Amino acid sequence: MKFESGYIVETVFDGSKLGIEPYSVEGIVFFLITLGLELVPLHKITLVTLKGCWESMKKIFQRTSSSYTEPLLESSSTYVAIDPDEDVDVQAERNRVLSDSTDNAIIYLRNLWKVYHGTKVAVRSLTFSVQEGECFGFLGTNGAGKTTTLSMLSGEERPSDGTAFIFGKDISSNPKAARRHIGYCPQFDALLEFLTVREHLELYARIKGVPDYKLEDVVMEKIVEFDLLKHANKPSFSLSGGNKRKLSVAIAMIGDPPIVILDEPSTGMDPIAKRFMWEVISRLSTRRGKTAVILTTHSMNEAQALCTRIGIMVGGQLRCIGSPQHLKTRFGNHLELEVKPTEVSSMDLENLCRLIQERLFDIPSHPRSLLSDLEVCIGGTDSITSENASVAEISLTEDMIVIIGQWLGNEERIKILLSSTDLSAGVFGEQLSEQLVRDGGIPLPIFSEWWLAKEKFSTIEAFIISSFPGATCQGCNGLSIKYQLPYGNDLSLADVFGHLERNRDSLGIAEYSISQSTLESIFNHFAANS
Numbered sequence: 001m002k003f004e005s006g007y008i009v010e011t012v013f014d015g016s017k018l019g020i021e022p023y024s025v026e027g028i029v030f031f032l033i034t035l036g037l038e039l040v041p042l043h044k045i046t047l048v049t050l051k052g053c054w055e056s057m058k059k060i061f062q063r064t065s066s067s068y069t070e071p072l073l074e075s076s077s078t079y080v081a082i083d084p085d086e087d088v089d090v091q092a093e094r095n096r097v098l099s100d101s102t103d104n105a106i107i108y109l110r111n112l113w114k115v116y117h118g119t120k121v122a123v124r125s126l127t128f129s130v131q132e133g134e135c136f137g138f139l140g141t142n143g144a145g146k147t148t149t150l151s152m153l154s155g156e157e158r159p160s161d162g163t164a165f166i167f168g169k170d171i172s173s174n175p176k177a178a179r180r181h182i183g184y185c186p187q188f189d190a191l192l193e194f195l196t197v198r199e200h201l202e203l204y205a206r207i208k209g210v211p212d213y214k215l216e217d218v219v220m221e222k223i224v225e226f227d228l229l230k231h232a233n234k235p236s237f238s239l240s241g242g243n244k245r246k247l248s249v250a251i252a253m254i255g256d257p258p259i260v261i262l263d264e265p266s267t268g269m270d271p272i273a274k275r276f277m278w279e280v281i282s283r284l285s286t287r288r289g290k291t292a293v294i295l296t297t298h299s300m301n302e303a304q305a306l307c308t309r310i311g312i313m314v315g316g317q318l319r320c321i322g323s324p325q326h327l328k329t330r331f332g333n334h335l336e337l338e339v340k341p342t343e344v345s346s347m348d349l350e351n352l353c354r355l356i357q358e359r360l361f362d363i364p365s366h367p368r369s370l371l372s373d374l375e376v377c378i379g380g381t382d383s384i385t386s387e388n389a390s391v392a393e394i395s396l397t398e399d400m401i402v403i404i405g406q407w408l409g410n411e412e413r414i415k416i417l418l419s420s421t422d423l424s425a426g427v428f429g430e431q432l433s434e435q436l437v438r439d440g441g442i443p444l445p446i447f448s449e450w451w452l453a454k455e456k457f458s459t460i461e462a463f464i465i466s467s468f469p470g471a472t473c474q475g476c477n478g479l480s481i482k483y484q485l486p487y488g489n490d491l492s493l494a495d496v497f498g499h500l501e502r503n504r505d506s507l508g509i510a511e512y513s514i515s516q517s518t519l520e521s522i523f524n525h526f527a528a529n530s
């Protein structure tokens with residue numbers, strides 16, 4: 001390289017003597033500097049960051065020079081024995097996988113661990129297998145370790161201990177061979193913003209080795225399959241969140257890999273797009289019957305609709321495993337009962353409004369504050385009598401509502417309405433208390449309708465609690481109320497149906513449904529006990 005400043009200075013480096021073109025050396029040096037600046041902005045370069053870079057480079061060199069099969073434990077004391085209280089199904093799956101008696105399985109995870117920074121255990125001795133044609137629902141609470149596990153399977157992360165096999169190829173010792181069989185849709189769309197939908201699919205089809213003569217057909221097939229024809233030539237930054245997700249799943253499926261890993265594929269999709277995506281996934285696993293799908297989702301409906309087997313992770317550990325029906329039968333120790341009472345009749349409503357109105361106008365017996373409230377509500381009490389005040393015009397303040405509660409013999413119900421923290425207040429109750437705070441009053445007919453509806457719910461509740469000991473209220477939406485009933489030897493489904501049918505008319509029940517525990521309540525059970 002020559003350097004001139006008035007004089008011609010000697011050549012500092014003459015690479016041509018070594019057979020290296022000077023410009024190529026310059027190119028490499030500037031490329032490395034650019035890369036470094038891209039990764040670490042100038043203002044962040046300090047002695048500490050330079051030391052960090054050096055340490056990382058040393059680690060990379062050490063890793064590449066050592067065999068992949070070497071144990072990767074930073075400290076073997078981190079990897080303690082598995083949980084002695086492990087669930088029996090999880091244990092049976094572990095024994096089956098470790099004893100190599102897993103027929104047709106194309107993915108095996110064996111004692112897979114991931115520990116970040118030597119202390120943060122993200123995945124703990126995970127062992128399970130997935131078969132051909134199976135859609136495995138990999139569920140779990142936030143931070144349970146699902147994404148970390150999938151990242152290890154797809155080769156993005158290295159296991160800290162244990163390993164997984166994909167078509168017999170070890171992901172630790174032979175990551176490339178293992179990865180060849182996988183289509184992976186990550187949790188966050190990894191799209192290039194200025195490439196179009198079509199260009200993305202072409203790019204990934206080429207990366208996956210689709211031959212040139214098939215390229216166009218393969219790309220078009222995915223565009224049509226995912227209903228992306230209208231958006232085929234749009235750059236990815238201009239796509240909606242749902243369409244970006246569709247493109248990410250389409251990329252994972254391009255080239256028809258035998259294993260498809262989908263990390264929350266339907267996040268951000270509207271219900272129609274979601275159904276559409278379910279169809280595609282279901283066709284892939286159950287109908288084509290050859291592809292193994294691992295699916296993570298926070299939607300229990302999605303898991304119920306698509307998965308043939310489900311594993312629930314909590315705190316890096318698998319807490320249960322089995323078909324949705326098996327999990328419901330094993331962990332669903334209750335029935336879900338939803339009851340909808342008949343509507344409040346207009347005659348009952350009219351009668352109650354009139355009763356309250358008459359008592360309100362029985363002025364001499366009211367305390368002073370209530371009188372002034374009434375004046376505010378209906379514009380002065382002197383000229384208005386109970387006969388000429390319109391029911392709809394009367395707006396009840398908080399104090400009036402408290403007194404009406406006393407008249408009607410249920411102060412507790414009013415307390416719940418005013419605090420609106422109780423589940424049994426329901427959505428309607430919450431709306432009323434919001435209206436009270438916002439407008440300073442509730443119209444008499446609305447209050448009366450709420451009161452009568454609550455009467456109906458109370459009658460039903462008293463009946464349920466006395467008929468099914470241990471029943472618990474799960475919430476009320478104003479139209480219906482849900483209960484969990486303990487389910488066991490002394491209470492069968494037939495008993496519950498029989499009892500409700502016999503008392504249905506006298507209780508004023510319009511509709512009711514009884515079902516086994518939902519997947520959601522089972523998931524909540526594991527999440528709550530984490």
Ligand SMILES: Nc1ncnc2c1ncn2[C@@H]1O[C@H](COP(=O)(O)OP(=O)(O)OP(=O)(O)O)[C@@H](O)[C@H]1O
Pocket residue numbers: 116117120121122140141142143144145146147148149187
């Ligand atoms: N690079 C990292 N460094 C340190 N800790 C990490 C790293 N990545 C993940 N973790 C931690 O590992 C645990 C598992 O995270 P992971 O993302 O796998 O959970 P998840 O089950 O996929 O959660 P979510 O449902 O929220 O996506 C979390 O406690 C997380 O904070």
